[in-house]
Amino acid sequence: MRKSPWVLMVFILVGGLLGGILGEVLRVMAPHGTIQNIFSTALTPGINPPVTVDLVLVKITMGFTIRMNLLTFLGIFLGIYLYKQI
Template sequence: MKNDRGNSSGSKSWGMMALFLITGAVLGGILGEFAANSSFLTGVAPYLVKQFPIFDLPPVTVNLYVIKFVLGFALYPNLMSILGIIAAIVLFRRF
């Protein structure tokens, strides 16, 4: 049975959840940078923008002599981006 949104009864798509999480992380990181530059939060700002290394895959180079690929991935969230992810999860579950 389908609901108003076209999804099967009550299920939400994983793609939409990933979009919410990425958006929450990015917006939280941006707010953290604004907080770091704010004079109002000078005492707390270093804790809000301190990065926590979670995952770091060093770059791998694939040289095909015509095209050269460099692939790598690193995840260094700060406290504000983690709070943004939590807010995104709460919003996702509400809608």
Template sequence: MRHSTGLCVLFVVVGAILGGLLGNLLSNVDALSGFMPYLTESYPVFDMAPVTVNLYVIKLTVGLAFMPNFMSILGIVLALFLFRRY
């Protein structure tokens, strides 16, 4: 069975989002307060400043930032593992 690139990208994006959300939820647990700040600290990898285009009818503002934390990277690794097993 052949896997598509779009499905792999979907797995990676969902894994990153779920990993980041899980890290955010676990950051409030008192038992994990000692090392959770290291797992939830974001590291800027790619940051494109917002660009605004005014077309006098529509005003578009576009920007992109990729700032993963360790938990989202774990989510990406788990998503890739699940994708390979799928």
């Protein structure tokens, strides 16, 4: 059976989203201390502040930020693992 790269992208996206949501829930619910520090530490690559192009007629603002914590990475790796198992 031939595997599609689009299916891999879906697995990675869903794994990352579920991991990110679980990480944010655990960050809020965990008691203060080491556990909360682990889940509150996040990598946030992106364009900050957003880039604005003013063409007089149209003003375009472009930017993005990705917030990734430990469980986001684990979710991505789990998605890749599950994709390979199918």
